[in-house]
Every structure is written in C-alpha cells, then in structure tokens.
Amino acid sequence: MTAEAGLDQGRSAFHEHRWTEAFESFRDADQRGGLPAADLERLATAEILTGNASSGLESLTRAHEEYLVIGDIPAAARCAAWMAMHLTHLGEGARAGGWLARGQRLVNELAEPDPVQGFLLIPECLGKLYGGDPQGALRLFSQAADIGQRFQDRDLSALALLGTGQATLELGRAEEGLRIFDEVMVAVTAGELSAVPSGIVYCAVIGNCHVAFDLERALQWTAALDRWCRDRPDMVPFSGQCQAHRAELFRLHGAWAEALEAAAVAQERSGRGDPQALYGGHYQQGEVQRLMGKLDLAEASFLQAARSGYEPQPGLALVSLARGDPKQAQTMIRRAAGLADTATRRHLLPALVDIELAVPDLPAARQGAEELARFARQCPMPMVRAVANQANGAVRLAEGDPGDAAQALRQAWHLWLGLGVPYEAARCRVLIGRACRDLGDQTSARMEFEAAHAEFLELGAAPAAAWAASLMRNDDAGAPGPLTAREAEVLKLVASGQGNRAIAATLFLSEKTVARHISNIFLKLGLSSRAAATRYAFEHGLTG
Structure with a gap:
C-alpha cells in the first residue's frame, strides 16, 4: 500500500470511529514518508483512544510543531490546549501548566479572535473548580461558553456547558446543575461532538449524577455511555470509567457478582489508558466486599482506590465501624466531611449519621x-x-x-x-x-x-x-433465631467439637450435606469459623 493510500484509509477509519485501524494506517503512512500536521493530530487522537497515551502525546507534540512550521498558530495553540487537558487528566499538573502557558503565549500573537482562546480557558476553569473556587470557575466557564457560541464550536460549547453544570452543582444548586447536564447530553447523544469531548462529557455527567443522588439520571446516562462504548470496542479511555459507573449501579441494585465483574474490568482499563477509572474500579469493589463482610479485602481495595489521589470515604470509615471501632470511624468521617465541598459532604452524610449513632x-x-x-x-x-x-x-x-x-x-x-x-x-x-x-x-x-x-x-x-x-x-425456647431445626442440630454438634464426618454419621447425612448446612449457618449468623460458631452456640444456650 502506498503512503497516500494509507492516508486515505486512515482518514476514512478515523471518521468512522475505527480507532485501531486509523492508528495503524496513520502509523504506517508516517513511517513511509511522514504525515501532514492535521493527520498527525488525528494519529494522536487515535493513539490516545486506543490506550497508547504516551505515543499519542508525542504525536500531538509533533502536530503542534508542524503547525508552527507552516504558520498555523491557532491550530498549534489548539494542540497545546489539548496537551494541557490530556496531561491534567493523567495527573501531570506541571507539564500541563507548561503547555497551557505556551498556548496562551501563542494566542496573544493572534490578530483576530479564535475559538482556541476558549479551549485554553478550560484548564484554567478546571483549576478553579477543583481548587475550591466554583464561583470563579463559573465566571470563566461562561466566558468559554460565549466564545464557543460566537464561533459555533460545538466541542467548546459542550465542554463549557459541562463545566457550568459542575460549578453550579458545587455551589449547592443541584436541580439547576442537573438540568444543565441534560442540555449538554443532548449534543453528545445526537453525535454532534468529537470523540474525546463526548467521552469527557459522558463520564463527568454520570459521576456528578451520583454525587447529586440522582440515581435515575445516572442509570439512563450510564446505559447511553455503555452503548457508546460498545460501538467503539477498541476505545480504552472512558470505557473503564463506564465500567466503574456500571459497577456502582449493579451494587446499588443488589447485583453484587456483576458489580465485582464490572469493577475488575474498570481496574484493568485503568492500567491501559483510562486512569480516571482507578478510583471507581477499586472503590466499588471495596464497597461490595465490605457489605459481604470481607473487611480485610475491602480495606485493601479502598487503599488501592486511594492511589488515585481521591480519599476512599465513606467506605474506609465504615470498615472501621464494622470492625467494632466507632471512635476511629467517627474521627475519619468527621475529618473527611469537614474538608469536603458541599456536594461531596452530602454524599458522606448518611454514613456520618450511622457512625455518630454507633458512638453514640x-x-x-x-x-x-x-x-x-x-x-x-x-x-x-x-x-x-x-x-x-x-x-x-x-x-x-x-x-x-x-x-x-x-x-x-x-x-x-x-x-x-x-x-x-x-x-x-x-x-x-x-x-x-x-x-x-x-x-x-x-x-x-x-x-x-x-x-x-x-x-x-x-x-x-x-x-x-x-x-x-x-x-x-423466637417463641420456642433455645431456638437459634434464623436457623432451621436441622441447622440447629448441626450447630450443636459443631459446638461439641465433632468434625463433618462424625456429624454426618450422627445425623445419617452425607458429608456434602453437612458442609452445606455449616455454610448456611455461617452465612445466616455472619460467622466465619467453627470457633465463632461454637462461641455463638454457647452464648445463645444451644449446647444443652
């Protein structure tokens, strides 16, 4: 295949969202004779979307430099803005700041206004939003939205509207913020945006719906995100976050096995190019483990979630409560709630109430x-x-x-x-x-x-x-609460020190049946060992 044919194939695959094919075609064409700046930018996008973030940023840097060579300053500044946003997404704040400064310097050279000025506002807006200044973020997002509307730039308009909704939510105006999210999702679901802004909007809107306790909206938009990701099976970024959101919904709806499966996929994708899935993948796994009583595993999952930089609360405090240490749980939840923004604090309040009651x-x-x-x-x-x-x-x-x-x-x-x-x-x-x-x-x-x-x-x-x-x-004297009569007999024999084979012989049962009864006893009583079962039997007068 000639380099020109490879370019045509890559452009076609890119526009049809076949990211792996686009990446491979552009890469081959690049090796045969280089790529024009616009195709280098497309290559960078395809690489990032297939989980090759490092090489994608290198290609985006090359695109930026090529635009400078040909004198296309707005396009070079646009690449700088996206470099800043991608690096912020990866947690590399210093490099992101450098690219943002370069982009702003280039914009200052422009003789005419350009939509890239709005894109360069987005990282600054996010800095204010996550730095505890939602009012300042709202003002900057409004400026970016005005630029997007003036130039009819749908990607910029959507990102600015998304940020406006987030800032509004942070300011405590939940219903207003959620209506703004619905508005921005109209553009996404209609296919009006390019891939990266679409993914950013999907994941941010769903996450904020959970923060705002809007389960119905979260369910609807997660289903839409799931369909969007399935239509792009080779896309890595955003797909991990989708699985983390699915895990949370599965957990809430009682489908815990499915929640653990989705959380595992989110964790796998977080290591392949979707770092924002790290927290949700491990946190949701920890929540299911905590509810199942697997406290050591839950704590380990929450500590893995903490590697993302986000605090795994209220899960970690509730582990301490489950271990019988309400004072430690109280210390943790009070500190977390005291430092949290308004929306996050509301998310912590149900656990705070439970823990304060346990202290009491x-x-x-x-x-x-x-x-x-x-x-x-x-x-x-x-x-x-x-x-x-x-x-x-x-x-x-x-x-x-x-x-x-x-x-x-x-x-x-x-x-x-x-x-x-x-x-x-x-x-x-x-x-x-x-x-x-x-x-x-x-x-x-x-x-x-x-x-x-x-x-x-x-x-x-x-x-x-x-x-x-x-x-x-139970009105029957000596009856062990939720246990059947047969399970009560088995528990009594366990407490006497008999093994499964001896119990089976005594009750004329198979060892397999005895093992099943013991498993049911452990589950019903929340026990994990024969020693704990023996202690329970003595404490409840079931050994006579």
Missing part, C-alpha cells in the same frame, strides 16, 4: 440528619428523600421516638423499593422492626426482622444478616 453522639447524628433534610427540601429527588427519611428515622429511634421513627422509615423503605435498592430497603425494615418492638408490637417486629433477614441472605450480606438475626425473637 446523638446531637451530632441529629445535626447530620437535619442537614440531609434541608438538602431534600432543596432537591426533592427520590434518592435524596430516601436517605433523608432513613437518617431521620434512625435518629428518632435512638432518641426514643419510635412512632415518628417508624413513619419516616416506612417512607424511606417505599422510596428505596421504587429505586430498586434492596440493601438499603432491608436496612429500613430492620429499623422499622426495632420501632415496632419499642412500641410493644412483637409480632410486627418479628415480621420485619425476618423479611430483612431473608433479603440480606439473598444478597450475600452476611454482617447485615447477622444483625437482623440478633434482633429476631
């Missing part, structure tokens, strides 16, 4: 619940109302007000059911059961505990199942 520090728990209630009044979306009602109910229960607690918790339960979030719905039922018991209604209390216990078992949430089991009351 009822005034601090009440303060957190009231903060969530104010947020729910400002932004009455279902998930916000669910977490606010659940927090309010839990605090009222601890304050000795079971009647009002049950009402708030019942509202939260209905909302969680509507959202399809089974774990939180089951937690509400346990708290409703406690309220019923405090009101003297033992029958209703047991019904709630049993329903929650069954849901926790189905999810594989061993610690929560043990919590529900500990609250269950």
